[in-house]
Amino acid sequence: MQELLVARGLRKAYGSRVAVQEVSLALRPGEVLGLLGPNGAGKSTTVGIISGLTVPDAGSVTLSGGVTLASDPTAYKRRIGLVPQDFALYEDLPARMNVELFGALYGLAPDVLKRRAAEVLAMVGLADRARDKPATFSGGMKRRLNIACALVHDPDILLLDEPTAGVDPHSRNAIFDNLEALKRAGKALVYTTHYMEEAERLADHLVIVDHGRVVASGTQAQLFAQLPAAQRLQVEIDGEPDEAALQGLPGVTRSGQRLEIAVADVGRDTAALLAALAQRGVAVRGLATARATLEDVFLALTGRQLRD
DSSP states (O other): OOOSEEEEEEEEEETTEEEEEEEEEEEOTTOEEEEEOSTTSSHHHHHHHHHTSSOOSEEEEEETTTBOTTTOHHHHHHTEEEEOSSOOOOTTSOHHHHHHHHHHHTTOOHHHHHHHHHHHHHHTTOGGGTTSOGGGSOHHHHHHHHHHHHHTTOOSEEEEESTTTTOOHHHHHHHHHHHHHHHHTTOEEEEEOSOHHHHHHHOSEEEEEETTEEEEEEOHHHHHTTSSOOEEEEEEESSOOOHHHHTTSTTEEEETTEEEEEESOHHHHHHHHHHHHHHTTOOEEEEEEEEOOHHHHHHHHHOSSOOO
16 A cells, blocks of 8 residues: 655754654554654654654655655645644634634635535534634543644644543543544544553554654554563462562562563463462462553563653
């Protein structure tokens, strides 16, 4: 399938601080690309470069057909919609006028503009609030209105920079439904988030950045394969075993009377681990299995140190 967008070797520095270094990614129709990373990793700067709001020091972004920001800025921007991290709304203009204003900036004809504004407001569940001002909206409603503004010109590619930050569960689910509908319609999405469960639900392909560089890229299955152990045994034990009894067992963490043991293959390794616990005098009274999560992958690649 032809790629809608290809970014190669993106670099951006602010003085001596390099925000983005050699970031490359590709996006296809009907694909959600999850762009993940700790605070300050370069996600928003990358989105800014792709949208055309930030000028890179090096690298290129090319849309299908060979369109670039330099070759045809109008065509480039017409094919991209941006949902920024912070609200980008005129609080004292009615919701419909906000959408129409953004559409007018893309040169939509008046009859097309009115039709598209009605369509996107209905899509995000705000048709009945079209005459109301965003100043009266909840945070979740403002996020949905921002999505409507980004979609009014019917772009091929939608960039979403943490679109569910500070959003209530109902609005979050509504946003997910919207994005999944866009994906089915063949739109391509770049989605940045700190919520790993969102990326697991939505993303077909993941790019993890840290300190401005890509540290991993691939499908979820490909990233899970990078873990030394992608499955876990959760073992409930009786009593308080001697810590020495647990030494030598691979990947064991303990919380009270629960052990969590990392294993490569539950079916193959469980019997041997239970036998090893019995030999060490550890009485097992319960057993459960769990798989690794995307958060485990993320922390394994970026470390567990607190980032501010």
